[in-house]
Amino acid sequence: METMTSHQSESTPQRPGRAAILVAVLALVVAVVALGVAVTRPHQTPVPPTVGGKLQLDDPQQPVQGGPFASDGDNQLVIPSIGVEAPMLNIAVDADGVLTPPSDVNDVGWWIGSAKPGKSKTGQTLITGHTVHAGEGVLNDLPAVKKGAWVGVRFDDKVQPYRVTDIQTLTREEVADQRYELFGQEREDGRLVLVSCTDWVDGQYLSNTIVFAERIKGAVSA
Amino acid sequence: MSRSLRWAAVAAAGALALTPTTMASAADKTVAQSSAKALELAIAGTGADTGTITATRVNNGSDEGKETITGASNPPIAVLGNQNLLNVGVLAQSAATTVDKNGTKRDGISAACSGIAGDGGTAGAVAQVGESARITPGKPVGVSIANLDLTGSILIDPKSALGPLSALQPIMDLLVGPLTQAISNGLAPLGETGIQGTLGAVQAKCTARPGSAEGTANIVDSALTLSLAGTSVELVKLPANPPPNTHVITDLDVVLNTVLDAVEVNLNETLMGALAPLSAIIQPIQDTIVKMLIAPLADALAPLEDNILDITLNKQVKSQNGAAIEVTALDLQVLPAAQAFIGASFLSGEIGQVTCGPNASFRVGEPENPDPGPGPGPNPDPTEPPAVVDSGVDGGMGNPLLWGIAGVTLASAAAGFGGRRMLALKK
Numbered sequence: 001m002e003t004m005t006s007h008q009s010e011s012t013p014q015r016p017g018r019a020a021i022l023v024a025v026l027a028l029v030v031a032v033v034a035l036g037v038a039v040t041r042p043h044q045t046p047v048p049p050t051v052g053g054k055l056q057l058d059d060p061q062q063p064v065q066g067g068p069f070a071s072d073g074d075n076q077l078v079i080p081s082i083g084v085e086a087p088m089l090n091i092a093v094d095a096d097g098v099l100t101p102p103s104d105v106n107d108v109g110w111w112i113g114s115a116k117p118g119k120s121k122t123g124q125t126l127i128t129g130h131t132v133h134a135g136e137g138v139l140n141d142l143p144a145v146k147k148g149a150w151v152g153v154r155f156d157d158k159v160q161p162y163r164v165t166d167i168q169t170l171t172r173e174e175v176a177d178q179r180y181e182l183f184g185q186e187r188e189d190g191r192l193v194l195v196s197c198t199d200w201v202d203g204q205y206l207s208n209t210i211v212f213a214e215r216i217k218g219a220v221s222a
Numbered sequence: 223m224s225r226s227l228r229w230a231a232v233a234a235a236g237a238l239a240l241t242p243t244t245m246a247s248a249a250d251k252t253v254a255q256s257s258a259k260a261l262e263l264a265i266a267g268t269g270a271d272t273g274t275i276t277a278t279r280v281n282n283g284s285d286e287g288k289e290t291i292t293g294a295s296n297p298p299i300a301v302l303g304n305q306n307l308l309n310v311g312v313l314a315q316s317a318a319t320t321v322d323k324n325g326t327k328r329d330g331i332s333a334a335c336s337g338i339a340g341d342g343g344t345a346g347a348v349a350q351v352g353e354s355a356r357i358t359p360g361k362p363v364g365v366s367i368a369n370l371d372l373t374g375s376i377l378i379d380p381k382s383a384l385g386p387l388s389a390l391q392p393i394m395d396l397l398v399g400p401l402t403q404a405i406s407n408g409l410a411p412l413g414e415t416g417i418q419g420t421l422g423a424v425q426a427k428c429t430a431r432p433g434s435a436e437g438t439a440n441i442v443d444s445a446l447t448l449s450l451a452g453t454s455v456e457l458v459k460l461p462a463n464p465p466p467n468t469h470v471i472t473d474l475d476v477v478l479n480t481v482l483d484a485v486e487v488n489l490n491e492t493l494m495g496a497l498a499p500l501s502a503i504i505q506p507i508q509d510t511i512v513k514m515l516i517a518p519l520a521d522a523l524a525p526l527e528d529n530i531l532d533i534t535l536n537k538q539v540k541s542q543n544g545a546a547i548e549v550t551a552l553d554l555q556v557l558p559a560a561q562a563f564i565g566a567s568f569l570s571g572e573i574g575q576v577t578c579g580p581n582a583s584f585r586v587g588e589p590e591n592p593d594p595g596p597g598p599g600p601n602p603d604p605t606e607p608p609a610v611v612d613s614g615v616d617g618g619m620g621n622p623l624l625w626g627i628a629g630v631t632l633a634s635a636a637a638g639f640g641g642r643r644m645l646a647l648k649k
Contacts, residue, residue: 093606093607093608096610097606097608097609097610098608098609098610098611098612099608099610099611099612100612100613101613105615111608113605113606113607126607126608128611128613129613130613130614130615131613131614131615132614132615132616133614133615133616134616137614137615139613172610175609175610175611176609176610178545179607179608179609180432180433180545180580180582180583180607181433181544181545181580182607183607183608184432184433184582184583184607185605185607186329186432186433186583187433195611195613196611196613196614197611197612197613197614198614200614203616204614205614208611208613
């Protein structure tokens with residue numbers, strides 16, 4: 001036993017320590033980076049476009065005075081009533097017909113097969129973002145959106161305002177059955193469709209929350 | 223067998239196994255659809271209908287897709303068998319599809335028309351979508367529904383289509399017997415009451431295009447009448463172009479008022495004879511007596527509205543977010559309360575039933591559901607809407623905050639582990 005102890009103390013006195021320090025440093029790096037990501041994307045309370053303190057829902061021709069949009073020029077979705085101010089990435093439907101939002105649960109995705117907000121007055125614009133069961137998904141609060149709420153989408157430096165007209169909860173089967181009506185590009189009004197998941201049962205989401213918003217005429221510069 | 227040959231055999235077997243799947247996934251997609259049924263009758267749940275004509279157009283990769291029509295258009299009256307509820311002269315049912323062309327885009331369009339008319343009427347057909355199908359009336363279609371003997375019960379009219387079902391009389395007695403027994407004395411002088419009707423022409427039409435569907439019903443010269451104490455009272459003249467889901471049942475107030483008026487006259491005449499010597503001085507008392515008798519009678523008759531007849535004109539049911547519609551020009555339920563006893567209305571009739579949609583669009587030369595290959599990858603048609611929006615995650619490992627907390631915990635644990643090892647080595 002003494003020999004063994006002596007052998008260990010001679011041959012491996014530093015290795016456990018180096019490994020532990022390495023693991024600790026890596027873990028701390030992960031922690032700092034992750035916390036940094038979380039901290040640099042705080043849920044500020046965005047302010048919808050206002051003029052003289054009044055919400056500009058009925059006069060969309062007016063330029064947005066500053067508005068809730070970030071100044072970095074990225075495409076962005078803003079839903080002030082539920083505190084959403086999210087970067088928007090381009091996403092595509094895969095060969096199985098599945099549309100998946102960006103992997104970062106703080107981002108939303110614009111389906112590239114749908115109408116470009118602020119540019120197309122026909123078809124409809126589909127944007128989706130994650131609901132996270134444990135919390136903090138960008139569209140966790142989507143079911144709390146009310147009819148009449150203002151929604152803004154900045155796309156290629158143009159801001160397109162929308163007004164929420166309807167909120168529906170549909171099962172996955174209903175969504176599949178009605179996909180052409182819900183997401184198809186045959187419409188003439190260029191409405192906005194926001195989609196996330198809901199109805200968490202036995203470790204999976206069984207339904208989608210779908211918010212429909214009408215396009216307020218007159219996209220304005222960001 | 224060499225290794226390369228074994229792999230070739232496996233690959234060939236796999237290819238063979240995949241073939242049916244590939245073929246199934248390339249199945250043609252329906253882009254337009256409609257159906258029509260002129261008439262359906264059911265007595266105590268057992269009935270007959272004129273069959274259904276169905277038009278379906280699929281995208282098979284060709285310029286206009288491919289249309290398939292099944293079922294008979296404008297079937298002969300003989301399909302109704304020996305019923306004599308309706309003396310129908312013409313049965314009309316037609317369905318068709320087409321496509322609207324706009325560049326390479328094709329919108330599926332569908333239409334249907336169905337209905338009935340009396341002898342001498344004619345039936346138009348939806349030979350081409352967009353043409354207006356029309357049913358022109360001939361002689362009125364007579365409807366003999368049932369006789370209502372208010373002194374005892376609803377009696378089955380042996381001369382009507384319900385005659386062969388007289389064995390069901392006990393069920394009807396059970397349904398309305400207590401009601402009518404309670405008022406039988408007051409109504410005895412009124413004798414037998416009958417409900418009949420005439421229908422000029424009844425038709426329903428619908429059209430659909432991708433995302434929307436609409437329908438209408440047209441009714442020509444149609445009315446229901448009530449025979450009472452030797453006189454005929456028009457219960458309701460059915461409107462020519464009824465708004466969607468027009469419910470006729472509330473108009474049976476006419477029945478109640480007619481019956482009550484007749485009873486009041488009868489009571490007054492009786493009382494007048496008995497009280498004649500007291501002349502006009504007694505009038506207030508007479509009025510009071512009549513009111514006392516009439517009021518409970520009115521209460522007792524009110525349920526007739528729910529128990530005898532239920533008619534809906536231009537019945538419309540939309541589905542698929544408004545992309546599909548079912549229209550029934552005239553939906554008739556006699557004794558709907560029988561549902562509780564025999565599982566169906568005593569008699570139900572649906573005249574002029576059509577469906578249109580849901581329809582879809584496609585692009586020429588792009589069959590729907592192309593072979594997606596061995597696994598998910600980019601969708602070959604970027605405009606094909608998603609069937610699934612997979613926007614939910616558990617979040618147990620996906621949240622940056624949780625990762626941060628886990629990292630701190632892991633760091634602490636690692637530091638603690640290292641420290642313990644260092645301490646152990648220093649012993």
